[in-house]
Amino acid sequence: MAAPGVTEAKDRVLAALIYILPLIYGLPFGIPLLKDFPILSTLYVPLSPLISLYYGFPLMGIIIFFVLLFAVVRNERVSHFIRFNAMQVILLNILLFIGNLIFAILEQGFSPNSLLVLTLLNTVFLGTVAASIYGMVQSARGVYAELPGIAEAAYSQVR
Numbered sequence: 001m002a003a004p005g006v007t008e009a010k011d012r013v014l015a016a017l018i019y020i021l022p023l024i025y026g027l028p029f030g031i032p033l034l035k036d037f038p039i040l041s042t043l044y045v046p047l048s049p050l051i052s053l054y055y056g057f058p059l060m061g062i063i064i065f066f067v068l069l070f071a072v073v074r075n076e077r078v079s080h081f082i083r084f085n086a087m088q089v090i091l092l093n094i095l096l097f098i099g100n101l102i103f104a105i106l107e108q109g110f111s112p113n114s115l116l117v118l119t120l121l122n123t124v125f126l127g128t129v130a131a132s133i134y135g136m137v138q139s140a141r142g143v144y145a146e147l148p149g150i151a152e153a154a155y156s157q158v159r
Helices: 009-018 020-025 027-036 038-043 048-056 059-075 080-110 115-141 151-159
Strands: none
Touching: 009 020, 009 115, 020 027, 020 048, 020 059, 020 080, 020 115, 027 038, 027 080, 027 115, 048 059, 059 080, 080 115, 080 151, 115 151
16 A cells, blocks of 8 residues: 555546546436435536446447556556556446346336335445545545455456
8 A cells, every 4th residue: 555645646636537437337326316315416517528428329338448457457557556446446337237237137026116226226326426435535645545345356456
């Protein structure tokens, strides 16, 4: 773990910006919550151009995944700090993808407005927002944002 001040400023900014991706990818989980509490939508107002770009192109998610994986995580010329944070974002997005699959199965057996489904959606959404904000703040400070359960897998993938 690097101490604050050791990581270059540009690396800090780039690592923090990478955490925007889980915010965008996790947005569909939060739609019911954002409808009930519109004030929370202010978090997404600055991201609206990126959101429309991300969801405007059908293959944008997979393109970003491969670009991050091969151009950032597997590129030894990129700093370890950025590669580690990019790998954590990739793992967060994989978890959100699995969550999408689980919710697709759950919606067949439960009403989309059932208490169970809404509670799980809100939990996943709020967890994603919390993890993304934590990652952004820690990266901006120059500290490795070690998300529980994800950081170890990210360390093992980043050489």
